[in-house]
Amino acid sequence: xxxxxxxxxxxxxxxxxSAIFERAGLKISTVGNDRSYRxxxxxxxxxxxxxxxxxxxxxxxxxxxxxxxxxxxxxxxEGLADADERVEFCARLGFGHADVVVAxxxxxxxxxxxxxxxxxxxxxxxxxxxxxxxxxxYWRLTxxxxxxxxxxxxxxxxxxxxxxxxxxxxxxxxxIVDITSTGSTLTAxxxxxxxxxxxxxxxxCLVRARKPGHENDIRVREIVERVQAALRG
Amino acid sequence: xxxxxxxDFAPDLLAAFATRRAERVHTPVIQPADPFLDMAGEDLxxxxxxxxxETGTSLCLRPEFTIPVCLRHIETATGxxxxxxxxxxxxxxxxxxxxEFYQAGIEDLGERDVASADARxxxxxxxxxxxxxxxxxxxxxxxLGDQAVFEAVVAALGLPVGWQKRMIxxxxxxxxxEALLDRLARPQPVTGLDPEIEALLSADRQDDLxxxxxxxxxxxxxxxxxxxxxxxxxxxxxEKRELAETRxxxxxxxxxxxxxxxxxPLAEASAALAGFADAADLKLGPAIAAxxxxxxxxxxxxxxxxxxxxxxxxxxxxDYYTGMVFEIVxxxxxxxxxxxxxxxxxxxxxxxxxxxPAVGFSLWLDRIEALRDAAQGKTGEPE
Numbered sequence: 001x002x003x004x005x006x007x008x009x010x011x012x013x014x015x016x017x018s019a020i021f022e023r024a025g026l027k028i029s030t031v032g033n034d035r036s037y038r039x040x041x042x043x044x045x046x047x048x049x050x051x052x053x054x055x056x057x058x059x060x061x062x063x064x065x066x067x068x069x070x071x072x073x074x075x076x077x078e079g080l081a082d083a084d085e086r087v088e089f090c091a092r093l094g095f096g097h098a099d100v101v102v103a104x105x106x107x108x109x110x111x112x113x114x115x116x117x118x119x120x121x122x123x124x125x126x127x128x129x130x131x132x133x134x135x136x137x138y139w140r141l142t143x144x145x146x147x148x149x150x151x152x153x154x155x156x157x158x159x160x161x162x163x164x165x166x167x168x169x170x171x172x173x174x175x176i177v178d179i180t181s182t183g184s185t186l187t188a189x190x191x192x193x194x195x196x197x198x199x200x201x202x203x204x205c206l207v208r209a210r211k212p213g214h215e216n217d218i219r220v221r222e223i224v225e226r227v228q229a230a231l232r233g
Numbered sequence: 234x235x236x237x238x239x240x241d242f243a244p245d246l247l248a249a250f251a252t253r254r255a256e257r258v259h260t261p262v263i264q265p266a267d268p269f270l271d272m273a274g275e276d277l278x279x280x281x282x283x284x285x286x287e288t289g290t291s292l293c294l295r296p297e298f299t300i301p302v303c304l305r306h307i308e309t310a311t312g313x314x315x316x317x318x319x320x321x322x323x324x325x326x327x328x329x330x331x332x333e334f335y336q337a338g339i340e341d342l343g344e345r346d347v348a349s350a351d352a353r354x355x356x357x358x359x360x361x362x363x364x365x366x367x368x369x370x371x372x373x374x375x376x377l378g379d380q381a382v383f384e385a386v387v388a389a390l391g392l393p394v395g396w397q398k399r400m401i402x403x404x405x406x407x408x409x410x411e412a413l414l415d416r417l418a419r420p421q422p423v424t425g426l427d428p429e430i431e432a433l434l435s436a437d438r439q440d441d442l443x444x445x446x447x448x449x450x451x452x453x454x455x456x457x458x459x460x461x462x463x464x465x466x467x468x469x470x471x472e473k474r475e476l477a478e479t480r481x482x483x484x485x486x487x488x489x490x491x492x493x494x495x496x497x498p499l500a501e502a503s504a505a506l507a508g509f510a511d512a513a514d515l516k517l518g519p520a521i522a523a524x525x526x527x528x529x530x531x532x533x534x535x536x537x538x539x540x541x542x543x544x545x546x547x548x549x550x551x552d553y554y555t556g557m558v559f560e561i562v563x564x565x566x567x568x569x570x571x572x573x574x575x576x577x578x579x580x581x582x583x584x585x586x587x588x589x590p591a592v593g594f595s596l597w598l599d600r601i602e603a604l605r606d607a608a609q610g611k612t613g614e615p616e
Contacts, residue, residue: 107449107453107463115416122402150409153276155275
């Protein structure tokens with residue numbers, strides 16, 4: 001059985017992932033030319049590299065069509081129901097940091113916590129004739145945080161695939177759930193993060209699809225151990 | 234094993250609906266998704282089957298009947314009172330159980346005699362279950378809750394209106410309610426405000442505060458599309474400070490917790506609630522009177538109260554439920570066979586021009602079918 005590792009296909013994520021694998025003694029070379037989307041690990045047979053986009057990687061791990069992947073924890077937890085049952089987060093790789101946060105207009109001086117937001121949401125329909133609208137691409141994480149952790153049911157999600165932080169000013173939503181690394185884009189758009197509004201502190205992770213065949217596969221253990229050792233080292 | 238055919242006892246239910254003069258209505262399987270998500274919240278999204286039309290309208294497979302039946306009533310501008318019956322398939326993403334299954338029920342719209350309408354919903358649900366589960370009538374048990382009694386208790390404890398609203402909103406959600414009780418026991422003062430805002434608030438200069446918020450909104454270019462106005466923010470800022478100082482003393486908290494643990498035979502509930510109100514020195518008058526009126530109506534309708542339990546903490550944390558809720562299980566089983574309640578706020582939320590009181594219930598026909606099979610010794614294998 002071939003072990004397939006899905007790695008980001010471009011940009012800093014690709015470079016950083018390749019660097020860590022190299023430090024782990026798993027030097028990756030592309031098959032064919034530099035722009036090929038397939039690769040292999042020097043010195044280990046039957047391990048294949050697939051270069052995919054970050055969101056594809058989380059989907060493929062969820063489907064079990066690849067064995068390992070390097071991608072953001074936010075994408076995995078957003079993309080998969082019961083993520084921890086289906087995948088294992090083997091190592092946090094120390095790059096690609098981004099927090100998924102709840103941010104509201106900073107002029108909302110009365111809203112600092114999720115409990116405040118719960119009060120506002122409960123009254124919103126009476127005052128404005130519609131539910132509180134949240135712009136986000138993180139449907140699942142938003143629901144888990146609002147409904148699961150804070151008992152807030154009454155809001156509507158407005159899908160936003162880009163420039164989410166502009167939604168409150170443009171009037172397409174009241175608040176947002178989005179990723180931020182420094183918070184500067186939020187500040188520039190006059191938004192503030194709620195004190196208990198950090199839903200997830202995400203970074204790039206080595207993720208393994210939980211497959212029965214992995215249990216006695218020495219290569220699987222070796223890949224995990226080598227990457228973990230490289231991070232310690 | 235999942236069965237997709239109409240249950241063989243469906244004609245019995247339809248006959249029972251006709252006897253009760255509930256008009257059977259049909260609603261499309263494909264429904265606009267917005268009313269469901271608006272009413273029940275986004276949490277519903279992962280439990281329904283969503284799709285979109287070519288023009289981008291969000292659609293779903295009918296996840297339940299109450300909202301379609303109510304919308305149909307509003308659209309056809311039918312007068313009230315009016316009783317509707319339905320029987321058909323609903324579609325939900327479930328962890329256990331089939332994803333398409335049958336439900337049947339009655340929605341009673343516009344009946345002003347609340348006690349009688351409540352009693353009739355309970356009696357009808359029980360009777361219909363007896364019709365389709367002959368021989369198991371003795372095993373049916375009903376649990377009843379009443380949000381109006383809870384509302385009266387939090388009001389009588391002297392909580393400010395803002396706190397009452399929080400508690401009522403959380404009623405039926407144990408974790409959320411428990412978190413609120415914690416906050417009431419250990420108030421946290423509001424901190425971290427800009428000193429200038431703090432000064433305006435302390436001096437109660439609301440107008441100046443609003444003007445300041447307005448200026449800031451204009452400077453940031455946010456004002457054109459702002460949903461919450463400076464006045465709304467200023468008002469809630471003031472309310473928040475007042476609510477943050479609210480504290481329930483130990484004995485009041487104890488009373489509230491004691492109330493929430495009440496669970497007793499329905500026949501004894503009136504006396505127990507009156508006793509609780511007396512001992513706690515709380516005035517629950519109208520809520521208890523309404524509770525008693527419902528009990529009297531139930532007794533009048535010949536209901537067997539001994540199979541019914543009152544549980545004070547039982548409610549549904551959705552803002553359109555307003556009073557009684559109930560569910561019926563077969564003893565020993567955890568699965569709800571019938572669930573119902575009063576939803577006086579739903580019709581106006583859905584766009585009705587006038588207030589229309591409403592109560593109804595729904596039967597889970599797949600669970601009933603499984604019980605019938607078990608009683609007949611069927612294993613559920615195809616014959």
